[in-house]
Amino acid sequence: MPKLIIIGGGPAGYTAATYAGRADLKPLVFEGAQYGGQLMTTTDVENFPGFPKGIMGPQLMEEVRAQAKRFGADVVAEDVTAVDLTVRPFKVTVGKREETADALIISTGAGHKKLGIPSEEKLWGKGVSACATCDAFFFKEKHVTVVGGGDSAMEEAMFIARFASRVTVLVRSDKLRASKIMGDRAMKNPKITFEWNVEVAEILGDAKVTGVTLKDTVSGETRELACDGLFLAIGLVPNVSLFKGQIELNDRGYIVTKPGTTETSVKGVFAGGDVADWKYRQAITAAGTGCAAALDAQHYLEGMEAGE
Secondary structure, three states: OOOEEEEOOHHHHHHHHHHHHHHHOOOEEEEOOOOOOHHHHEEEEEOOOOEEEEEEHHHHHHHHHHHHHHHHEEOOOOOOOOEOOOOOOOOEOOEEEEEOOEEEEEEEEEOOOOOOHHHHHHOEEEEOOOOOHHHHHHHOEEEEEEOOOOOOHHHHHHHHHOOOOOEEEOOOOOOOOHHHHEEEEEEOOEEEEEOOOEEEEEEOOOOOOEEEEEEEEOOOEEEEEEEOOEEEOOOOOEEOOOOOOOOOOOOOEEEEOOOOOOOOOOOOEEEEEEEEEEEOOOOOHHHHHHHHHHHHHHHHHHHHOOOO
């Protein structure tokens, strides 16, 4: 039986695995079929320490993953299907396989928010996407819209502009939430324009996206805008479906950790990265809390062995 299981394989999970491996805990890591977290769909990462010229998101994750494996982490590219936190040791189910462990680190991250309208699901993959690095190539010389006003929306718009002939950013308010440097970059791009005080009421098209219906957030008036694609960059939702009803969540749906620690409401269960961080949501803060989770788990397991 492994002493420690880590669920999730982004910067938090891999960093936790590196620290746990160095502590000779031999962690079992279920990184998921879509391993690497959000950085696998990120282009240039310019703010991660140690890379003055920047690094591609997938490359960074491959390096961190390899580092975790170097120190003895058993990394499995499968999705956890069920977790039981009511028993000791804890039970983790992956398909027909069941593992138990004395301590768990949850680092399942967060996923992209959606608009919640029927046409979104109907046209998903037919012009609607949440991953520019995955799908921008298919919109060469097309007009594409991007929904959002934060840094991720600016990054999506700038990446799509490498391929599309025109990119329109749809912003709910009259100003951006993005950092000044990211907003300035997007506004200086000749291919990128902005529509202010609008929200998407409907996505038009049958077999593929042909346009969107925009609703003015001030006047309530609606109008149509022709386009060939719609990319969502409107925020994140923590991936906590496995743990609902078993662990304390805040009103935003994120796992609650005790102040100054990565401890959750369940003794022996720790959380790091975006699944518990609704405020910062950066690769470096995820890595930092992954480190903290491993150290907290190590201390907890040492206490168990000492009979504390």
